[in-house]
Amino acid sequence: MVASLKQIARECGVAISTVSRALNGHPSVSPATREQVVATAARLGYRPNTAARALRSRSSSTVGVVLPDMLNNFYAACTAVLQEQFEQRGYGMVLAVTRNDPSREREALQRLSSAQVEGLVLVPTSRRWELPGAQVPVVEMNRHSSRSGVDVVQSEERDGAREVVEHLLALGHERIAVIVGEQQFSTTLERVDGARQALDAAGLPLPAEYLLYGRHTRAWGAEAFRAAWALRPRPTAVFAASSELALGALHAAQRLGVSIPRDLSLVAFGDPDWFEVCQPPLTSFEQPLHEVGMIAAQLLLSRLSGEQAAPRASRVRVRGRLLVRESTAAPA
DSSP states (O other): OOOOOHHHHHHHOOOOOHHHHHHHHHHTSSSHHHHHHHHHHHHHTTOOHHHHHHHOOOOOEEEEEEESSSSSHHHHHHHHHHHHHHHHHTTTEEEEETTTTTHHHHHHHHHHHHHHHEEEEEEOOSOOOOOOSSOOOOOEESSSSSSSEEEEEEHHHHHHHHHHHHHHHTTOOOEEEEEOOOSHHHHHHHHHHHHHHHHHTTTTOGGGGGGEEEOOHHHHHHHHHHHTTTTTSOOOEEOOSHHHHHHHHHHHHHTTTTTTTOOOOOEEEEEOOOHHHHSSOOEEEOOOHHHHHHHHHHHHHHTTTOSSSSOOOOEEEEOOOEEEEEEOOOOO
């Protein structure tokens, strides 16, 4: 039996009108009550009457999802969660992939706007993207741009990077190279900032030559690892700030004959399944993939559930956890 507003109200101990306002994103509802109502609605399997809504508004009952990459474990896992949540609420999903190319992002947003999608989940490539045509609710996921008025949900990038580097410092490492991707992305900046915070607290520098900016690709991970290994003095640990960078670093280490962690410790950000089974298993910061996707879907669905004026934009950060495995040890 499909849950009703009355059932949700009974579970939460609030009035039916409060439930309706919470699901419609009305600003008069407190964040705590809104969160409780949304969570209860999801648990009970509540579905808005999408047919009636479509007749009223002549809407498409379709949402767009714009991602940089579908091969990346983070985006693949989040997309599966998004699709499940949207389908449960009667929405179809249209996917676009930008490959971190601003021109592809512009084309994707233009196509989705022309298709009259009702809302968007966007992993921004541009710091200031533009959505042509009628404005619709947008949730930025994983990264955030400089746009105001949009909801944002991401993992604790800064805290995660700090925990990874603090783990290396606790093992006795003082020369730590950091391999990251494109400098314009918020995730890159926050991971670098977290690494700096840990080093600053320990009274240690992050020299410019130890901070290697490039692209989130295996090729750059391998190239940057080779560059780090050639530094003098040589780093005793490397922080690869994404799974693709970590894979490239591992390939380069094997070709160079570098033994991990005997010659050099290696840590990563993210936690695809292969981190646990590679040799050696990689120490990493696990991002809360399911939670990020779930919250992004709930935020957008809350915006789409009614015609009330949108409340102030939400910014949600979800905690991950440090997973210590066999790729880190005290420096030789």
